[in-house]
Amino acid sequence: MIRDILTIACLLIGTFFTVVAALGVVRFPDLYMRMSAATKSTTLGCGFMLLGGAIYFSDDFGVTARAIAVIGFVFLTAPVGAHMIGRAGYISGAKLWNKSVVNELEGRYTATALRSGDEDESGGSESVNQAGS
């Protein structure tokens, strides 16, 4: 009985966060906000859904252990994926929302600055400094 109630609570919380993330991906104005919504919120939502599954199948310890391992995996990999998408989007020139107030990477994180950093370590940092000043 208490197990069913815990399962229902976890599934409800997880579904709420997941659907809110889908709504955010549709409604947010630029790539970076959408990426933030799609990653942070779904990580929590997916974690709660898996926790619900782990509680429901808690008779079988193997299933619970695997579900908790998947929670750990998702919590480790989702930020890495978000960082990679944001970096690729910035390098390929995705625009910020026109009401965003600050862009601290302005001119420091272009494809040319990164490429000169690949060729020569000291020269790359110099060119990054010049682009920043």
Place this chain on the structure above:
Amino acid sequence: MLSSFALGIFTVLLLGVVLSLGRLVKGPKMADRVVVIDLLATIGIGMIVAYAIATDEPVFMDVTAIIGIVGFLGTIAFAYYLQRKADD
């Protein structure tokens, strides 16, 4: 009773999939579409958990691990491809 509740959860998550497919069609750049692919993999994990509870089959819980790994590798590969394409 819990199985029909889990089917309801499955349906609500399907609504989330339909919403994000709108962004997949509209997304102005390819990076937006990669974000949606990442989101779809994560929603898919939730749907599989709901289906496993609805049918009372713990075997389906193993599928979540596969979806998680493949979704992460796909996101990384797409992001790496976008970055290489921007460098050229």
